[in-house]
Amino acid sequence: MSKKKNKSRNPWSLHPSRHRDVLRLLQESGLSFDFYDIDDPFKSTREYDTNVMGRFTCWNTRCISKGWSSKMIPVTIRLYHDLRYNVRVYNQRCQECGRTSRPKLDNSYAERVVYRLKKWSGLEVEPPFFSGEQNGPHLTAFCEGCRIGRCNGGTGNE
Numbered sequence: 001m002s003k004k005k006n007k008s009r010n011p012w013s014l015h016p017s018r019h020r021d022v023l024r025l026l027q028e029s030g031l032s033f034d035f036y037d038i039d040d041p042f043k044s045t046r047e048y049d050t051n052v053m054g055r056f057t058c059w060n061t062r063c064i065s066k067g068w069s070s071k072m073i074p075v076t077i078r079l080y081h082d083l084r085y086n087v088r089v090y091n092q093r094c095q096e097c098g099r100t101s102r103p104k105l106d107n108s109y110a111e112r113v114v115y116r117l118k119k120w121s122g123l124e125v126e127p128p129f130f131s132g133e134q135n136g137p138h139l140t141a142f143c144e145g146c147r148i149g150r151c152n153g154g155t156g157n158e
Contacts, residue, residue: 034082039088052109
């Protein structure tokens with residue numbers, strides 16, 4: 001039964017609560033965008049795949065996993081008419097039980113989104129800092145972005 005439940009679970013999520021962080025960073029450049037709650041790739045005018053960082057928690061009470069961090073959470077940033085945007089954040093599955101988990105995102109989310117929105121607005125901007133360090137390989141078998149072909153960093157394997 002749990003396998004069936006995992007397959008029906010959405011492989012991605014939107015995080016409108018992070019819009020405040022995006023607005024705060026956009027203020028310095030005089031830009032303002034609204035978060036668009038409807039993720040429709042056919043209505044977007046532009047899109048860009050990148051990665052952010054965060055932490056996942058496995059909510060399966062029978063699982064031994066305490067959670068994991070990831071420096072490679074794939075996201076798709078979309079721009080819509082009337083200065084609206086959204087960000088599809090791809091989930092990951094627990095290595096122990098396979099249950100899909102939605103990430104808790106760090107500040108890299110707002111930084112990446114603002115960078116892309118500024119570029120699309122024609123501003124010259126420095127790319128967000130990335131140390132290049134990883135704690136291990138990107139496990140493509142557990143990444144929902146890799147599974148549907150939206151992860152641009154899925155080169156590592158088990």
